[in-house]
Amino acid sequence: MSMMQEALDIGAMELGIAGLFVVVAGAISMAGRLGLGRSLLTGAVRCVLQLTAMGYVLRFIFNVDSVWIVLGVFCIMTVFAVRIVRGNVAERQIPFVLPAFLTMFTVYALISAMVTGVIVGALPWWHPQYFIPLAGMVVGNSMTALGLSLDRLFSDLKAKQDQVEMALCLGATAWEASRDIVRDALKAGMTPSINSLAGVGLVFLPGMMTGQILSGADPLLAIRYQIVVMFMLVASTALTVAIVLHIVRKRCFGPGQQLLLKPGKTRR
Amino acid sequence: MPQNSAPCFEFENVSFAWPGGKTILDGQSFSLPKGVFAVVRGPSGSGKSTLLRLMNRLEDPVDGVIRYLGRSLGDWSPPLLRQKVAYLHQMPVVPDLSVRETLCHAFTFNINQALDPPGDSALTAQLQRVGLGDVGLGDPAAALSGGQRQRLCLLRAVATGPDVLLLDEPTASLDKESKAVVEEMAGELCAGGTTVVMVTHDDFIPGNTACIEVRVRDGRVEICQ
Numbered sequence: 500m501s502m503m504q505e506a507l508d509i510g511a512m513e514l515g516i517a518g519l520f521v522v523v524a525g526a527i528s529m530a531g532r533l534g535l536g537r538s539l540l541t542g543a544v545r546c547v548l549q550l551t552a553m554g555y556v557l558r559f560i561f562n563v564d565s566v567w568i569v570l571g572v573f574c575i576m577t578v579f580a581v582r583i584v585r586g587n588v589a590e591r592q593i594p595f596v597l598p599a600f601l602t603m604f605t606v607y608a609l610i611s612a613m614v615t616g617v618i619v620g621a622l623p624w625w626h627p628q629y630f631i632p633l634a635g636m637v638v639g640n641s642m643t644a645l646g647l648s649l650d651r652l653f654s655d656l657k658a659k660q661d662q663v664e665m666a667l668c669l670g671a672t673a674w675e676a677s678r679d680i681v682r683d684a685l686k687a688g689m690t691p692s693i694n695s696l697a698g699v700g701l702v703f704l705p706g707m708m709t710g711q712i713l714s715g716a717d718p719l720l721a722i723r724y725q726i727v728v729m730f731m732l733v734a735s736t737a738l739t740v741a742i743v744l745h746i747v748r749k750r751c752f753g754p755g756q757q758l759l760l761k762p763g764k765t766r767r
Numbered sequence: 768m769p770q771n772s773a774p775c776f777e778f779e780n781v782s783f784a785w786p787g788g789k790t791i792l793d794g795q796s797f798s799l800p801k802g803v804f805a806v807v808r809g810p811s812g813s814g815k816s817t818l819l820r821l822m823n824r825l826e827d828p829v830d831g832v833i834r835y836l837g838r839s840l841g842d843w844s845p846p847l848l849r850q851k852v853a854y855l856h857q858m859p860v861v862p863d864l865s866v867r868e869t870l871c872h873a874f875t876f877n878i879n880q881a882l883d884p885p886g887d888s889a890l891t892a893q894l895q896r897v898g899l900g901d902v903g904l905g906d907p908a909a910a911l912s913g914g915q916r917q918r919l920c921l922l923r924a925v926a927t928g929p930d931v932l933l934l935d936e937p938t939a940s941l942d943k944e945s946k947a948v949v950e951e952m953a954g955e956l957c958a959g960g961t962t963v964v965m966v967t968h969d970d971f972i973p974g975n976t977a978c979i980e981v982r983v984r985d986g987r988v989e990i991c992q
Contacts, residue, residue, distance in 0.1 A: 664825060665860040669873040670850040670927065755824035756845040 518543070560627045569625045570608070573634050577604045580642040587646035590653035592760055598746040599645060602739055607637045610735045618727055636707060636728055637735045640692065644736040648688030648744055655680040656751055657762045664758060673752035681748055688740035692733045699729055774798040775931060775962045776822060778988070781831035783817060791817045793986035794831065799964065804957040804976040807966040809983035815966040816857070818983060819933040822964070823852045835931075846878035853929035857936040859916035866894070866911075867904040869919055873927050882927055893922050897948050914945030921949055925956060932956060934965040 509517075521543045528535040560568055581600045588595070611634040616624030624630070656663065659680060666676035699705060700722075707728060711721035751760045777798040784790040791814035799805055807815045820826045821833060824840055833840045840848060850873075861869060867890060874884040885893070887904055894902055897918040902911065908919060917937060925932060934953060938946040950971060957963045957976040964981075965971075972978060980991040 661856065661858070661860045662862055665856065665862075666872075666876070667825070667845075668823065668849055668854040668856075669876060669923070670846045670878040671876040672846055672878075675876050753827060755827050755840070757825045757827065 557627075557631065560631065564627065566623070566625045569627050569630055572631060573608065573611075573638075574604065576635060576638050577607065580638045584642050584646045584649070588649045588653065590649070590760070593653070593747060593750050595649060595743070595747045595750070599649075599743050602742045602746070603638070603641070603645070606735055606739045606742065607634055607641065610731050610738075611637055614727060614731050619724075632707070633728065633731070637731060640732045641736045641739050644688040644692060644740055645743060647691070648684045648740045649747060651687040652680065652684035652744060652747065652751075653760065655683060656758065656760050660758060660760075660762060667756060667758070673749070673756040673758075676756075677748055677751070681744055684744055685737075685740055688744075689733075689737050692736045696729055696733060699725070705729075775801040775803075775836065777832075777834040777837075779832045779834070781821070781828045781833055783814070783821060783826065783828050790986045792821075792828070792988065795986075795988045796831075797981075797988050797990050799962070799979070799981075799990075801962055802957070802960055802977065803962060804954065804973040804978045805962075805964045805981050806971065806973070806978060807964060807981040807983060808968070811968075813983045813985070815983050816935050818981075818988070819854065819935050819964060819966060822931075822933055823849050823854050825854070844878075846876070850878050850927055851929055852931040852933060853924040853927075854933040855921055855924045855935065855937050857939055859913065859920040861908045861911075861916050861920065864908055865904065866890075866902055866906050866908050866919065869908040870904075870923055870926060872923055879927050885926070897922060897952060898944065912942075914941045917941055918945055918948055921952060925961075929961065931962045931964070934963065936966045936968065938971075939968065 521539065525536050525539050527533070528539060556572070560572060577600060580603060581596055584599055585596055611630055612624050614633055615621045615626060615629045619629050619633075621629045656677065663676045663680070667673070695703075705725055705728070708721045708725040711724065712718050751758065753759050775798075778792075779796050780794045781792050781796070782790070782794050783792040807818060809815050817826060821828060822835075824845055835843065835848065835852065862872075864872065867887070870890050870893065871884040873879050874882060890904055891900075894900055894904075899911075899915055899918055902915065902919075908916065911919060921937065932953065934949075937949050937953075941949065950973070953963050953965060954973040954976055957973060963973075963976075982989040982991060
């Protein structure tokens with residue numbers, strides 16, 4: 500007899516009980532006079548509203564079954580991801596939003612389509628039930644890596660301005676003068692996803708796998724999906740970070756291969 | 768103008784200002800002949816260092832044209848220009864390398880791949896020339912004193928045989944011995960045909976070379992023979 504069963508329903512009353520967990524956090528905030536009560540309440544309300552709205556949006560997308568709507572939703576997800584990356588990177592001297600958006604959109608779309616169409620074998624390749632959640636995971640995970648990499652690139656170029664200019668003065672091209680810094684930035688972006696490859700299943704259970712198991716899927720099938728997701732995250736992170744770093748690094752140097760990025764917010 | 772009769776550097780109506788900052792050069796035109804020792808003087812913040820940075824394109828002018836040997840700097844490949852026009856920073860910049868690797872650093876870049884890096888005996892002779900005879904080629908360069916590092920950086924800057932040497936207050940923070948060595952070597956290089964442009968705050972006048980003074984003040988540049 501199989502131990503597996505369909506997901507048990509969670510009703511409004513059960514959700515209300517779950518809300519008590521937020522009340523516990525609020526009580527700790529009040530007792531410790533942390534001043535987090537308002538943020539907690541706002542966060543909890545937004546969580547419920549946003550997820551509920553997303554549930555209806557997903558149901559609508561699944562029903563409409565249109566490639567344009569799927570790609571449109573994916574585009575909106577990418578726009579929000581780029582906004583978050585921009586918020587996490589303090590540097591404003593070098594514009595990076597457009598190349599980041601175009602790269603993220605292209606790489607994530609290609610990888611998500613490949614996974615949905617080739618590995619999962621969904622028909623059509625943009626089948627919303629597979630494409631949207633998979634693309635969402637790629638976007639969500641890779642944007643953090645991109646933010647880390649860009650922040651590292653900019654801060655190192657500014658901190659090591661004297662070394663970069665020393666190399667330029669010895670006849671180095673902009674690429675030769677900055678390649679170690681670009682490598683470090685690439686490594687900073689790729690390391691978390693590689694670490695998570697080693698830790699998954701031992702240190703943490705990913706949300707998607709947990710969700711599938713909770714909804715009654717065979718744990719071995721859930722694990723196979725998770726393996727695919729982990730691998731696609733590594734690839735999408737590496738590709739996106741490498742391409743964006745390549746483009747943005749070029750923008751950090753002028754036509755005379757001089758460093759445009761200067762310490763401080765304004766040029767010296 | 769034929770290249771062989773062109774001045775070393777020509778500035779034509781050159782203006783430069785930092786974004787949102789004060790004007791450093793205001794439509795200045797002047798030229799520097801080949802083979803001279805040009806001493807650049809002026810008050811702090813007047814733009815002496817910027818003048819040097821413009822000459823090897825670490826900065827580009829806001830307006831006007833700068834020419835090297837008759838060709839606009841924009842027509843030179845930046846690595847080639849910087850191979851010919853070397854620049855020594857005020858503070859010695861030494862990465863985490865040995866003395867040998869530091870001296871041969873320029874040879875690791877593509878533009879200098881065709882040049883043969885000097886062997887150990889030549890490197891040792893160079894170190895002796897600047898009073899660093901007791902420094903080992905395998906020693907970490909970062910462990911040297913400030914004055915020793917600056918002498919090392921000077922050797923590194925001229926390792927590929929540049930035609931012009933730009934010195935940005937190279938002796939500002941040096942001890943008496945190091946200062947004398949750097950100034951003497953700059954004079955020797957000029958006597959050997961290298962054009963030297965040196966920013967300085969003190970009364971230094973090179974011996975045995977044709978010297979001109981470049982005064983920078985209030986956005987203007989004045990050449991005094």
